[in-house]
Amino acid sequence: MGINDLSDQARLAAIVESSDDAIVAKDLHGMVLAWNRAAERLFGYTAAEMIGHPITVIFPNDRMTEEAGILEKVGRGERIEHYITERRRKDGQIIRVSVTISPLRDDAGKIVGASKIVRDLTESDAHEQRIRELRAELVHVQRLSEMGQFISALVHEVNQPLTAISNYIGACRRLAAAGNQAGFELALDRIEGQTQRTRDVVQRIRDFVSKRQVALRPENLSRVVDEAIALARVSAPDEGLKLSVSIAPDALVYVDRIQVQQVLFNLLRNGIEAMQGLTSREIVVKASPDAAGMIEVSVADSGPGLSPVVRDKLFQPFVTTKAEGMGMGLSVCRTIVEAHSGRMWADPDGSGGAVFRFTLRAAA
Amino acid sequence: MPQRLPRIAIVDDDMAVLESTRFLLEISGHSAETFASPEDFLEESERAAFDRLIIDQHMPLLTGLEVVDRLRARGVNIPIMLLTGALTPDITTRARGMQLERVVEKPAGVQDLVDFVTARA
Numbered sequence: 001m002g003i004n005d006l007s008d009q010a011r012l013a014a015i016v017e018s019s020d021d022a023i024v025a026k027d028l029h030g031m032v033l034a035w036n037r038a039a040e041r042l043f044g045y046t047a048a049e050m051i052g053h054p055i056t057v058i059f060p061n062d063r064m065t066e067e068a069g070i071l072e073k074v075g076r077g078e079r080i081e082h083y084i085t086e087r088r089r090k091d092g093q094i095i096r097v098s099v100t101i102s103p104l105r106d107d108a109g110k111i112v113g114a115s116k117i118v119r120d121l122t123e124s125d126a127h128e129q130r131i132r133e134l135r136a137e138l139v140h141v142q143r144l145s146e147m148g149q150f151i152s153a154l155v156h157e158v159n160q161p162l163t164a165i166s167n168y169i170g171a172c173r174r175l176a177a178a179g180n181q182a183g184f185e186l187a188l189d190r191i192e193g194q195t196q197r198t199r200d201v202v203q204r205i206r207d208f209v210s211k212r213q214v215a216l217r218p219e220n221l222s223r224v225v226d227e228a229i230a231l232a233r234v235s236a237p238d239e240g241l242k243l244s245v246s247i248a249p250d251a252l253v254y255v256d257r258i259q260v261q262q263v264l265f266n267l268l269r270n271g272i273e274a275m276q277g278l279t280s281r282e283i284v285v286k287a288s289p290d291a292a293g294m295i296e297v298s299v300a301d302s303g304p305g306l307s308p309v310v311r312d313k314l315f316q317p318f319v320t321t322k323a324e325g326m327g328m329g330l331s332v333c334r335t336i337v338e339a340h341s342g343r344m345w346a347d348p349d350g351s352g353g354a355v356f357r358f359t360l361r362a363a364a
Numbered sequence: 365m366p367q368r369l370p371r372i373a374i375v376d377d378d379m380a381v382l383e384s385t386r387f388l389l390e391i392s393g394h395s396a397e398t399f400a401s402p403e404d405f406l407e408e409s410e411r412a413a414f415d416r417l418i419i420d421q422h423m424p425l426l427t428g429l430e431v432v433d434r435l436r437a438r439g440v441n442i443p444i445m446l447l448t449g450a451l452t453p454d455i456t457t458r459a460r461g462m463q464l465e466r467v468v469e470k471p472a473g474v475q476d477l478v479d480f481v482t483a484r485a
Contacts, residue, residue: 152450156422159449160378163471167384170474171391183391190387194380 044090218363228264271301370415
């Protein structure tokens, strides 16, 4: 017997049963009237276990009060669309879901209950998380590749004058040995020219680091931090790492987003690396207004803290304790913060790990 | 074996490197012709053969190895010194297949350059 041979009612029932979405129905007292196969799969309760029982069986404790509100709206004939909430499976697992609720009417049109379609958001949450991670990775790769290209170009540009200087110096020795004063002077002039060329290249490095893309804009600090964290997590994955952020959701700062993220990225990575091998690994990022009306951001780790040797050299350029040195160095971070009219420093030795702080201008 | 001084070509897109290499070789008693364009060099080498070639790898239009490839394809077997700003395994491998006398990272040692030019063919 094919689907077209069924009566309308039987056909509708078959459609509901075979739907991939969990579909349930309840009366105005919240008692379950119907429970399809997808609901059995999603919640772990069979239809026999649920029908005739309160729907609140699947409500987590902190969501119990929702039911009264839902019933009230439904009783008024209202529909609730894509309401995002949490429910609890038979095994105790809490799942994020999207619920669409419509009034159920009898033949006379009277509202006798509600029908609900429940969609599990776990997968779409996972997708969103994955998209965030991929985006962070893409930005990271773009920056690396941009950085990589810039560095290759630099190496090339420094090498050329260096080669020329090396050749002229070789020539100078021979000219001196031969007593050729004029030739010697000429070679020295050429060396001077090439030295100036190298100085220009060095200046370009400085410009690149401190002034590249300085576009100051009001930015939501919480979002800027979240993206930097996503980046850091992608670049230094650590399953057991506990990361907490305490920043007012509406805090606005006047910054170049990319540059401030570079600072945060650097501090986060340093923290993650300092805590490698420890059982308890935690990073806390906080932001709050300071006495001068700036926003002070702090990044604290639960690592061994800064040794006196390291503390001394902390903000000096080109100092790295890392084999790969992919971070830009604290000296550059400080340059960026100062270009934003802020200050950057590390807390004096305390009982815990390292705490780095920097200030940013508040926007509006 | 030619008794005259070898005819040396230097090919590099950077004028300072080109000039300074020629300067050094001339002080050491050799003369060298310089080419900022590999195409010009290839044309000239067809007109009158060179005895030795010092060539840069990283050039915008044709790389050093590509020039060497064309020379070898033409049956030109002169000693060649390849200079590169960054010696990669890829370059080393390809160079081996083309019988390059030397592959050197820039800046080349002054003695290396002079030795290469004065060595007997």
